[in-house]
Amino acid sequence: MKLLQDFNAFLNETVNLNSTRFDQLESSIESIKSAVRGLDWKPTIVGFAAQGSWAHKTIIKPLPGDPFDADLLVYVKPVVGWEAKDYINELYAAMGKLGLYKDKIRRYSHCITIEYAGERKIDVAPCIKERLQADVWEVCNRDANVFEKSNPLDYTDWLIQRNSICGSNNFRKATRLLKYLRDIKTNFTCPSFLLTTLLGMQVNTWDQGATSFADVPTTLKTLVGRLDDWLQANPIRPTVRNPVLFEEIQSAAWDDTKYSNFRAKINLYRGWIDDAYDESDKEESIGKWQRVFGEDFAAQATSEIASTVSKAALSAFRGSAIADGAVDLVALVKKIGRAALPHGFDRLPHMRRPRWRAATGTQLTVNVGAQLWTSRYGQRIRPIASLSLMQPGYWIRFNASNNLGLPFPDTYKIHWRVTNTDEVARRENALRGDYYPSDEPWIRWERLSYRGVHMVEAFLVRRADEMLLGKSDPFYVAIE
Structure with missing residues (x-):
């Protein structure tokens, strides 16, 4: 399902840079502009321009503990006799004389960076106007002491055109979502400039008004699907050039290993996105979108559904x-057993969907048995x-165990999905729903804590290739 309201809330509350931070960024940049204008610095300043995610309007909120950053270009006229390194070195020295910035600045290959106590970073990069040729702009590589052609304004215009073709800022929003996905998964490498170019390459002039970009989730599905098709057609690392500056090879940011991994991960996430988008059951679709974006997607709805299973169960038997006398799901289970479980109980949204690819062919049988103990490694009381x-x-x-009641070979491992439900567990922030390793081969220990009906499932994964070979039925644990 598209879940448009949930996507809008997720963007506004989790992904987008909030207004307070954006205002801080704008204020800091204006202060930096004023400071640079007042420097005793030889170059004549022509103007300033935003660059990167800030200019493209694809900047996202950083993960907790990480700063967000923005790029500011300082357009200047060339200085006779200066080499590329001089523009950065002299800017760094001049800014270092200002008390406000002295302890905040760092120097890198193409810019100086002003850091604000881990909250935000602003890169200030000199860009030289028409040093050798009309209409040619260059940035400075201090490390190599060379000038490099740059065309940031035309690149921004190219992205604005892509966004306009998609309509309703859907391209920008989908780009933010994929940058967020990259940052939370941390299992593939793709710098923002390269990722943005790859996504822009998937939009064509004839897409104007197409239903394939009708809304945010549809745009996301279309862009990732087209990108995956292109990546699968290129098993060897291709050359990706800046679309407005042929000399700049953006794919140089990858080596063969990084490209191969990116290609595999996009293929995986394409499958997850298609699965979540095509799912017709709302609660199941929420769970599948959470597999893509994590538990912050539709978090409020997820918690509400998980904590009100008793209400759903009682509602189904209202008037009978x-x-x-039944006050909750546990009381109903005591009366009628499994029939008390409400519809969709074994696929609640907060239950993390499997992250492993399912192996093709016959799935193996996985059974779960359980015994009650006085304590962990205490005395065994009885089977349950x-x-x-x-x-x-x-x-x-x-x-x-397998279908014969025997342990599996060591070539497999078991991951346990442990899910709590209902109000008591929610109040204790203990709804869980994630995967846990075995405490010892084929064994998982759990303490009985919260009134409610909870679930434990076993997922059989092959060690060699991390493929899913089978899963058990839920083992329901009812605690009075």
Whole structure:
């Protein structure tokens, strides 16, 4: 499902740079402009321009603890006798004489960087106007002491055109989502300038008004699908050039290993995005979008659904004798057993969807057994069945086995999805729903803590290639 309201909320609350930080950025940049204009610095300043994500309007909120950054170009006339390194070195020296910036500046290959106590960073890069040729602009590589052609304004215009073709700023929003995906997954490398170019390459002039860019999730699906098609058609690292500056090879940011990994990850996430988009059940679709973007996507709705399973169950039996005297799902289970579980109980949105690819062919049978213990590694009390009613404070030792009741070979491993539900677990911030490793081969220990009906499932993964070979049915744990 598209879940348009959830996407809008996710962008506004989690992905986009909030207004306070944006205002701080704007204020800092204006102060830097004033400071640079007042420097005792030889170059004549022609003007300033935003560059990168700030200029392209694809800047996103950083992850907790990380600063966000912006790029500011200082357009200047050439200084006779100066080499490329001089523009940066002299700018660094002049800014260092100002008390406000003395302890904040750093010097890098193409810019000086002003750091604001881990909150934000602003890169200031000199850009030389028409040093040798009319209409040619150059940035300075201090390390190599060379001038490099640059065309940032035309590149920004190219992206504005892509965004206009898609309409409703959907290109910018989808780009922000993919940058967020990159940052939270941390398992592929693609600098923002290269990622933005790759996405822009997937938009054509004939796409104007196309339904394939009708809204944010549709645009995301279209861009990632087209990018994956292009990547799969290029198994060897291709050359990706700046679309407005042929000499600049942006794909130089990759080596063969990084490209191969990026290609594989985009293919994986393309499958997840298509799966979430095509899912017709709302709660299942939320869970699948969370597999893509993490638990902050539709977080409020997810928590609400997980914590109100008793309300859903009681509502299904409202007006019948079954509901008489029943205060929650546990009470209903005590009366009628499995029939009390509400529709969709075993696929609640907060349950993390499998991140492993399913192996083709026949899936292996995975069974889960359980025994009640006085404590972890204490005394074994008795075997228990799914949906047995139990008291809090005890422990359960879960074990996974094959169809013959035997452990699996060491070439496999078990990941356990442990899911809590209902209001008591929500109040304790303990709804869980994630995957956990075995405590010992094929074994998982869990303490009985919160009133409610909870679930434990075993997922069988082959070690050699991380393929999913099978999963168990849910083992339901009912705590009084």
